[in-house]
Every structure is written in structure tokens, then in C-alpha cells.
Amino acid sequence: MSQTIYLKIKRKDEPNGESYWEEFEMPYRPHMNVISCLMEIQKNPMNAKGKKTAPVVWDAACLEEVCGSCTMVINGRVRQACSALIDNLSQPIVIEPMSKFPCIRDLRVDRSKMFESLKKVKAWVPIDGTHNLGPGPRMNPKDQQIAYELSRCMTCGCCLEACPQVNPHSDFIGAAPISQARLFNMHPTGKMYADERIDALMDKGGLGDCGNAQMCVEVCPKEIPLTTSIAEMEWEATKRMFKKLLWG
Ligand code: SF4
Ligand code: SF4
Ligand code: FES
Numbered sequence: 001m002s003q004t005i006y007l008k009i010k011r012k013d014e015p016n017g018e019s020y021w022e023e024f025e026m027p028y029r030p031h032m033n034v035i036s037c038l039m040e041i042q043k044n045p046m047n048a049k050g051k052k053t054a055p056v057v058w059d060a061a062c063l064e065e066v067c068g069s070c071t072m073v074i075n076g077r078v079r080q081a082c083s084a085l086i087d088n089l090s091q092p093i094v095i096e097p098m099s100k101f102p103c104i105r106d107l108r109v110d111r112s113k114m115f116e117s118l119k120k121v122k123a124w125v126p127i128d129g130t131h132n133l134g135p136g137p138r139m140n141p142k143d144q145q146i147a148y149e150l151s152r153c154m155t156c157g158c159c160l161e162a163c164p165q166v167n168p169h170s171d172f173i174g175a176a177p178i179s180q181a182r183l184f185n186m187h188p189t190g191k192m193y194a195d196e197r198i199d200a201l202m203d204k205g206g207l208g209d210c211g212n213a214q215m216c217v218e219v220c221p222k223e224i225p226l227t228t229s230i231a232e233m234e235w236e237a238t239k240r241m242f243k244k245l246l247w248g
Contacts, residue, residue, distance in 0.1 A: 003028050006048070006092035007037055009056055011106045019103075023048040023092070034074060034081035034095065035060050038107075058107040065221060068156030072097055072107050078161040078219055081107075098161045114155050117177035121200045125190045137188035150183035150229065152222040159216035159226060171205030175216035178207065179229035185236070198233070198240045207234050 007024040025048045026040045038058050045055040060070040063082045070081040073096040075089055086093070101109035127133065139147065153176055160166045160174035181197040184190035201207045210230055217226045 002091065005032065005037060005086055007041075008092045008094045009106070010094075010096040011056065012097075012103050013054070013105065015102060015104055022053060028086070030087075032086040034072075034084040034086070034089075034093070035063065035070060037086065037093075038081070056107065057105045066154060068154035071156040071158060071161075073099070073161070078158045080156065080221060083221075098157055100161045100163075100166050101157060109157075111155065111157050114157060114160065114174070114176060117173040118155070118180055120173070121177050121181040121184075121197045122193045123177065123180040123184055125184060125187055126192055127189065139186075139188060143186055147183055147186050149222075150179055150186075150224060153180060153183075153224055154222065156221065158219045158221060162215040162219040164213055164215065165209050165211045170209055172209035173205050175210075175220075175226040175230060178210075178233050179224055179226050182229045182232055194236075195240065198236050201233055202237050202240065207237055 005026050005028050007026075009022055009024065010019055011022050012019045024037075024041055024046075026037060029036075035058075038056055042055045045053050047053045058070065058072070058081065060082055061067040062069075065080045065083045068080065071078065072081050073079075074081065074084050075094050078098060081095075095107065097103045097107045097109050101111050101113065103109050155176060157176075159176050163172070163174055165172045166174050178201060181201055185194045185197055207230065212227075212230075214227050217224075220226055
């Protein structure tokens with residue numbers, strides 16, 4: 001391993017500004033990851049030409065691949081910067097913001113459209129107002145296991161970034177909200193909104209826009225079975241369509 005780390009970062013000074021590349025170098029230390037490199041730049045904002053520059057802006061919170069906020073494209077692959085170890089990356093390390101979300105500045109993007117989609121599919125259990133409801137309803141262990149896997153989604157955006165159907169010409173909400181609708185439709189209390197969730201998924205930008213390219217499942221850092229979720233919800237949507245045709 002070289003004793004110097006070389007980074008090439010795609011930057012933008014303001015939301016409507018032009019993107020440009022800036023290169024950085026720093027001494028190698030064992031166990032560094034992309035976030036620790038960005039912190040080094042923050043401490044000493046000097047580019048590879050030795051010129052003082054503005055510190056690079058990025059988001060991070062948990063630093064243990066749980067919150068999803070540090071998601072960016074590193075050497076062409078969308079992933080979390082906090083778990084991207086320098087020892088495992090070829091250099092120069094090329095770092096870009098996700099392209100499917102509006103860039104606010106440098107590596108910081110606005111993921112609110114994912115949270116809006118979660119609202120659209122009512123991705124919550126409807127319990128109102130009290131903490132004294134006693135133990136929750138029981139679920140069988142098989143469903144619990146599936147629900148656990150689905151609940152690991154951290155709304156990081158990797159699945160949207162990788163999906164060819166999520167693009168400026170489409171309203172597709174992407175795989176994560178579809179999978180979350182499945183999670184809450186499985187819940188004994190969450191089921192209360194099951195039909196509304198399916199209706200939302202049958203609407204514009206929903207299941208009909210998925211092209212089944214399966215890129216989402218390949219990039220999900222939590223290994224959520226996204227294509228199974230999409231298939232399950234497509235089946236539920238078909239049943240709902242027939243029900244509506246027969247009974248209105
Ligand atoms: S299956 Fe393909 S089109 Fe559908 S959400 Fe996943 S990546 Fe996008
Ligand atoms: S489904 Fe996976 S890739 Fe998509 S937002 Fe959730 S954790 Fe990220
Ligand atoms: S900082 Fe939370 S996932 Fe990286």
C-alpha cells in the first residue's frame with residue numbers, strides 16, 4: 001500500500017452551480033475509510049496542487065453503516081463512505097455525490113424524495129397517542145424473520161441510484177418504498193392501511209414503472225430482498241385489481 005492516499009472528488013459549490021473535479025493527497029494511516037479522509041481535508045483544506053480550498057461538504061451521522069446519510073458513489077459504486085475502507089479501494093479514489101438526488105453541495109444530496117415516497121405508501125404502523133397499549137400483536141416467526149430483513153432499510157438511496165428506471169424522465173419511486181409497503185402490510189396492525197398502500201403503488205410512479213432490471217438488489221448494503229418485495233407487491237396489486245373489477 002502506497003504511503004499516500006490520492007482522492008479525486010466531484011465538487012459543486014451551490015445547488016445550481018457547475019460541477020468540477022478537485023484532487024487531494026494525504027498521508028496513509030492504517031484503517032482509514034473515506035470519511036476519515038474527508039475529515040483530514042476538513043482539518044487542512046488544501047488540494048493536491050498545494051492550493052487552499054473550501055473544505056469538502058458531506059453528510060454522516062452513525063459512522064457504522066446504519067443511518068445511510070454518508071451514501072455516495074465511490075470508484076463508480078454507490079455505497080456508504082463510512083464503511084469504505086481505503087485498503088480495499090484502488091487509487092486515485094474517485095468520489096462523487098449520488099446522481100439521482102439533487103446535489104446541495106459537494107457530496108451532500110437531498111434525499112427528501114425518498115421520505116416523501118414513504119409518506120405516499122404510509123410506511124408506518126398506525127398507532128395513535130398512547131404508550132400504554134400493552135404488548136403488540138403476535139407475528140409468526142417466519143413473518144418476523146422476513147419483517148426483520150425488510151426493516152433494516154436505512155433509506156440510503158443506493159437502490160434508487162442504481163435503478164435505470166429512476167431518472168429525470170420518470171416518477172418511479174424506486175425499490176425501497178415498495179419494500180417498505182410490503183413490510184408494513186405484513187404487520188398485524190399495519191395491515192389496516194394495506195389497500196391504501198397497494199393503491200399508492202398502483203398509481204403513477206409505482207410498480208408499473210419497475211423494469212425488473214434487478215440492479216437494486218445487487219447494491220443494497222443491507223441485502224434486502226428487493227426483487228422479492230417487488231414481485232410480492234405486484235401480486236398483491238393484481239389481486240387488488242381483480243377485486244376492484246369484481247366488487248368495485
Ligand atoms: S428491479 Fe430494476 S427497475 Fe425495478 S426497482 Fe430494481 S433496479 Fe429498478
Ligand atoms: S432498500 Fe437497501 S439500498 Fe434501498 S434504501 Fe433501503 S437499505 Fe438502501
Ligand atoms: S454515517 Fe451512517 S451509514 Fe455512514
